[in-house]
Amino acid sequence: MATYKIVLFYGFTPLAAPESVRLWQQALGERWGLTGRVVVSRHGINATLGGTVENLKQYVRTTRQHPGLEHIDVKWSDGTGADFPRLSVKVRPELVSFGVPDEVEVDERGVVGGGVPLGPDEVDALVAERDDVVFFDGRNAFEAEIGRFKGAVVPDVRTTRDFIEQIDSGTFDHLKDRPIVTYCTGGVRCEVLSALMRKRGFEEVYQVAGGIVRYAEARGADGLWEGSLYVFDERRHVEFADGVEPLGSCVVCSAPAARYENCGDASCRTLRLACAECTPAVTAGRCEACVAERPGSFVPRPTARPGVPAAV
Ligand SMILES: [Zn+2]
Numbered sequence: 001m002a003t004y005k006i007v008l009f010y011g012f013t014p015l016a017a018p019e020s021v022r023l024w025q026q027a028l029g030e031r032w033g034l035t036g037r038v039v040v041s042r043h044g045i046n047a048t049l050g051g052t053v054e055n056l057k058q059y060v061r062t063t064r065q066h067p068g069l070e071h072i073d074v075k076w077s078d079g080t081g082a083d084f085p086r087l088s089v090k091v092r093p094e095l096v097s098f099g100v101p102d103e104v105e106v107d108e109r110g111v112v113g114g115g116v117p118l119g120p121d122e123v124d125a126l127v128a129e130r131d132d133v134v135f136f137d138g139r140n141a142f143e144a145e146i147g148r149f150k151g152a153v154v155p156d157v158r159t160t161r162d163f164i165e166q167i168d169s170g171t172f173d174h175l176k177d178r179p180i181v182t183y184c185t186g187g188v189r190c191e192v193l194s195a196l197m198r199k200r201g202f203e204e205v206y207q208v209a210g211g212i213v214r215y216a217e218a219r220g221a222d223g224l225w226e227g228s229l230y231v232f233d234e235r236r237h238v239e240f241a242d243g244v245e246p247l248g249s250c251v252v253c254s255a256p257a258a259r260y261e262n263c264g265d266a267s268c269r270t271l272r273l274a275c276a277e278c279t280p281a282v283t284a285g286r287c288e289a290c291v292a293e294r295p296g297s298f299v300p301r302p303t304a305r306p307g308v309p310a311a312v
């Protein structure tokens with residue numbers, strides 16, 4: 001029986017011809033029957049892909065043959081073979097959409113001016129030595145609802161684009177002379193975020209090397225990570241130890257919950273936390289915003305019950 005895995009990696013390196021890299025990556029993905037998404041930009045490549053372990057190994061080996069991508073750090077996790085609906089390979093102005101493509105500078109060593117990368121031992125040592133360390137969440141705010149570093153500052157951002165506005169508004173100016181440790185899922189967002197923060201006057205900026213995935217895998221139930229990690233694939237969330245208590249709570253009954261479900265209206269992109277018991281009601285029902293904006297019109301997902309449901 002085939003063993004399915006998921007690979008997660010990024011590489012910041014100048015790519016002079018992103019479109020030809022896209023075509024090459026598309027061909028590789030198709031050749032080895034992979035699904036998931038790849039973003040290519042003139043700053044590098046960012047990928048999350050699922051497939052059989054043999055095919056993914058072939059894909060990674062071939063991708064590493066590209067100049068500048070020889071040393072990409074690939075994170076492996078278990079997959080099911082149905083973790084992503086399709087293969088999507090796109091060229092974008094940025095690997096991560098902060099909305100400042102011309103501000104991000106990349107050379108052969110990666111993002112120019114980024115925060116100092118810290119491995120798990122270095123993160124723990126810094127926090128042990130200094131009492132003013134600030135963990136700064138580099139993800140969308142809803143992701144932090146189910147898991148975050150101990151005492152983290154969670155910016156009120158709906159998308160990565162909101163970071164610059166929040167930082168420029170002065171919301172975090174009081175943290176400018178404290179040691180800041182940025183973190184995100186696999187590290188890619190913080191490569192850029194840490195550089196943008198340093199440019200904006202944050203004096204001592206670090207980044208968790210390899211992101212939450214690397215840190216929490218090394219620490220399990222111990223360490224400074226708390227709760228679950230949100231992932232955008234069909235797993236929805238990942239825990240790094242048995243018996244982790246969910247940090248979030250169900251939108252219906254407030255019971256502990258770690259799993260985000262789509263609103264029952266297919267035209268709505270709201271994600272809501274639901275416990276196992278309330279999941280059928282949440283996935284069949286609508287969120288309050290839908291009901292307020294489109295009271296009579298309902299685009300049911302294939303799983304929805306007949307009729308126009310009330311808000312859940
Ligand atoms: Zn519930």
Ligand SMILES: [Zn+2]
Nearest residue numbers: 263268287290
């Ligand atoms: Zn909705």
